Amino acid sequence: DAGVIQSPRHEVTEMGQEVTLRCKPISGHNSLFWYRQTMMRGLELLIYFNNNVPIDDSGMPEDRFSAKMPNASFSTLKIQPSEPRDSAVYFCASSLRAHSNQPQHFGDGTRLSIL
Amino acid sequence: QKEVEQNSGPLSVPEGAIASLNCTYSDRGSQSFFWYRQYSGKSPELIMSIYSNGDKEDGRFTAQLNKASQYVSLLIRDSQPSDSATYLCAVENTGNQFYFGTGTSLTVIP
Numbered sequence: 248d249a250g251v252i253q254s255p256r257h258e259v260t261e262m263g264q265e266v267t268l269r270c271k272p273i274s275g276h277n278s279l280f281w282y283r284q285t286m287m288r289g290l291e292l293l294i295y296f297n298n299n300v301p302i303d304d305s306g307m308p309e310d311r312f313s314a315k316m317p318n319a320s321f322s323t324l325k326i327q328p329s330e331p332r333d334s335a336v337y338f339c340a341s342s343l344r345a346h347s348n349q350p351q352h353f354g355d356g357t358r359l360s361i362l
Numbered sequence: 363q364k365e366v367e368q369n370s371g372p373l374s375v376p377e378g379a380i381a382s383l384n385c386t387y388s389d390r391g392s393q394s395f396f397w398y399r400q401y402s403g404k405s406p407e408l409i410m411s412i413y414s415n416g417d418k419e420d421g422r423f424t425a426q427l428n429k430a431s432q433y434v435s436l437l438i439r440d441s442q443p444s445d446s447a448t449y450l451c452a453v454e455n456t457g458n459q460f461y462f463g464t465g466t467s468l469t470v471i472p
Binding site: 280289290292295303338344348350351352353354355356 | 393394396404405406407408411413450452454458459460461462463464465
């Protein structure tokens, strides 16, 4: 079975540029999560969706960050404009949320470097 | 107070020993608890889940849950160098929100 698929795996760009990260959840999963991981702050939840609807975006750092889930098989996380402090590994995870007690399954992550 | 707390370590154990990783959580009504392993440069992978008080064993891994003390632990028996990784505790609270601890770094010394 295909797991959570993220793209790109690595992104290096200059500050001020727009960055778009993409995620395809596991087929049949109806919850999707975006995380950011840094050495200093660990794994931070940015936003999560249930049935394509954003439920909790309180972790989104500021207005420069936005996330969409136009359908059950695709989500994007956009940073515009990007800043060096956005450099981190961004993970997407999905779970079968119709029932509680369901673990999250992670993609391989996007390693983002803003110069 | 953080939702989930772990000792960041690093924790070092000799090969063949038992490694004990601990986690506490703040929401007394939490029902679901997970342990993830993360190798350096890789994504977290689920290794254990536990929902009821007591012990749950899977191979060399044992998860222990004590809801009264709001405490969950992971024991790794016969530790191997390949177990060297960061171990993340995750808790699903009463609001169905997931929280991860900051992780404990484990090194198994050959």
